[in-house]
Structure formats: C-alpha cells, structure tokens
Amino acid sequence: MVRSIGILTSGGDAPGMNAAIRAVARACLNKGIEVYGIEQGFKGLYDGSFIKFDRRSTRNIINQGGTILRSARFPEFKDEEVRKVAISQLEKAGIEALVVIGGDGSYHGAMRLTEMGVNCIGIPGTIDNDIPRTEVTIGFDTALNTIVEALDRLRDTSSSHQRCTILEVMGRRCGDLAVWSGIACGVELIVTSEIGYNEEKIIECLKISKQSDKKHAIVVITEGITDVHALAKKVQAETGFETRANVLGHMQRGGRPSARDRVLASRMGIFAVELLEKGEGGKCVSVVNGHLEGLDIIETLSKPRETDFGIYEDARKIR
Ligand code: F6P
Numbered sequence: 001m002v003r004s005i006g007i008l009t010s011g012g013d014a015p016g017m018n019a020a021i022r023a024v025a026r027a028c029l030n031k032g033i034e035v036y037g038i039e040q041g042f043k044g045l046y047d048g049s050f051i052k053f054d055r056r057s058t059r060n061i062i063n064q065g066g067t068i069l070r071s072a073r074f075p076e077f078k079d080e081e082v083r084k085v086a087i088s089q090l091e092k093a094g095i096e097a098l099v100v101i102g103g104d105g106s107y108h109g110a111m112r113l114t115e116m117g118v119n120c121i122g123i124p125g126t127i128d129n130d131i132p133r134t135e136v137t138i139g140f141d142t143a144l145n146t147i148v149e150a151l152d153r154l155r156d157t158s159s160s161h162q163r164c165t166i167l168e169v170m171g172r173r174c175g176d177l178a179v180w181s182g183i184a185c186g187v188e189l190i191v192t193s194e195i196g197y198n199e200e201k202i203i204e205c206l207k208i209s210k211q212s213d214k215k216h217a218i219v220v221i222t223e224g225i226t227d228v229h230a231l232a233k234k235v236q237a238e239t240g241f242e243t244r245a246n247v248l249g250h251m252q253r254g255g256r257p258s259a260r261d262r263v264l265a266s267r268m269g270i271f272a273v274e275l276l277e278k279g280e281g282g283k284c285v286s287v288v289n290g291h292l293e294g295l296d297i298i299e300t301l302s303k304p305r306e307t308d309f310g311i312y313e314d315a316r317k318i319r
Helices: 017-030 041-047 079-091 106-113 138-163 176-184 199-211 226-237 249-253 259-277 297-301 310-317
Strands: 002-009 034-038 051-053 097-104 119-124 161-169 189-191 217-222 242-247 284-288 289-297
Touching: 002 017, 002 041, 002 119, 002 161, 017 034, 017 097, 017 259, 034 041, 034 119, 041 079, 041 106, 041 119, 079 106, 097 106, 097 259, 106 119, 119 259, 138 161, 138 176, 138 217, 138 242, 138 249, 138 259, 161 176, 161 226, 176 199, 176 289, 176 310, 189 199, 199 217, 199 226, 226 242, 259 284, 289 297
Parallel strands: 002 034, 002 097, 097 119, 119 284, 161 217, 161 242, 189 217
Antiparallel strands: 034 051, 284 289
C-alpha cells in the first residue's frame, strides 16, 4: 500500500493541469495517503522543493489556467547522476511514488525514473495533443477554443479589408491544433507537417480563391514549418491578395480551462491514484475509445503517435 505520493507538472504548461493536481491531491487525502506538491517539475525534484498538501492547498484552483506548482524545462534530468540525486530527495521525504503531469519530455523523465525503480504514473498534459496512444491530452480543448476565438476575430478584420490572413499556431510536430481549428473556422487552407508543406500549392490555391472573387482568405499553419512573415510577402506578391501574418504564440497556452479539460483532468487524476494504490507504476493514463486506461509508459513511448488522417481528409473535402 502506497503511503506517500508526489505530484509534479513539467514542460509547457497546459490549462487543466491545476484540475489534475487537485484531483490527485484530493483522491490521496480521501484515502489517507500523504501527498506532496513538487515545485518546478523535475528541477524541484532535484532540489527537494516539496510542499506537503492538505485539502486547503488545492482550494479554488480547478478553474485556473497554468499550474500552481509551476513548471520548468530541465534537460539536465537526462543525466543519470542528476536523477540519482532526485531519487535520494524522494527517499529523504518518504515519497514512494510520483504522478508526472506533462508532455513528451515529461513522459521520458517518468520513464527513466520508472526504470530506476520509482513508481511513476504519467498524465498527458499538453496543448499539442501529441502523446502517443491517447485520443486527447489535457489542455488541447482549451487551446483549441482560444485559437477558434482568434480565428473568428481575424476573419472579421480579414473580410473588412479583403485580405489574406495567415495564422501560425502551436503544436510542435503535431498538426492537431491547426486542423481542428481550421475545420471549426472554415478556413481556406490548413498547413501542417502531416499534410506537408508545398509553397507552390499554397500560392496556387490562394490565386484560385482570389480569381473566384473571394473577398478574403484565411490560412492556419502549425509552428516550425516556415517563416510565416516571409510566406505572407510571397503570397501578397504572387496572388494579388494583400496579406498579413500573425503568430498566436503563448496566448494559446494560458487561460481558464474549458469544462471538458477540467473533467478530463479530474478523472485522469483520480485514475492515476487508483493505479498507484494497486501498486501499478510505470504507466500512463490514456483515453482509448473514450475510456481511461493505464498503459505501459515504456511501450507507449516506443511507438510513434498515430495520426488520425481521417480528420485531415475531411478538412480537404469541406474546403
Ligand atoms: O509543448 C507545448 C508547447 O507550447 C509547444 O506547442 C511549443 O512549441 C512549445 O511548448 C513552446 O515552448 P516554450 O514555452 O518553452 O517556448
């Protein structure tokens, strides 16, 4: 029987992380398990920056964006000696298991700790929706809605000025934020690395839009594919559309979590504690066919994320 659990949030913050922290903490306290918040992700684990939680520690946070535990990117954690120090900090505090809330990098940290004998459960917290073997991650829904609001606003000004607007959204290597928001807002073009980047095709498509007497056009593109400001200049020069580029940036990572993210995070937090209670470490909480499952974290990370190409196909059909 696990007696003491630590929680940390790591990597890019995501709306709903606080709801997950709260659920883990409450589920532990209800079962008489001690619970510690670990500040600043794996960095705080290394520094021994632990706060003992009681019920009040997670009051009034379910509706807050960001993470009360704060987050950090801590590449030093790849070093085994650094991880040994972190494990000795856990031993000193009597913490027997960990819940790690974060994205890809955080899962790798949790996997390494699992290999070194610490029971860890990963909860997928990232706006990118890029974790293998889960249909959705905490934060994706809120970020998507933020992007939809931005695109709706851009549509107003784009159509008033009869312009082409290019919006770059986050996602790292994953185009889900672009494709979902693109469909939701009926944009002319969605560009992601899954679809592939073909500048000639983009320009051709916008030329056709312009010639067909369209008054404005919107392009949504995943970050890291091209310099959107340079693309805007080319589009303007070659299509006749006056064009502006916007980078939405960190705006899409903050904000109050949507109801869907709060519920997902709360359920995942409870599920993580139940797994640890059963003595099951080295797992991650995933949504599979709409249900929560605890999957092996090492196996999960050894597989590439399966892209749902159906949605990309649909996006093309309804353009
Ligand atoms: O992983 C979440 C994410 O927001 C990515 O979409 C983005 O590429 C990255 O984090 C930005 O990281 P940072 O805030 O460290 O610049």
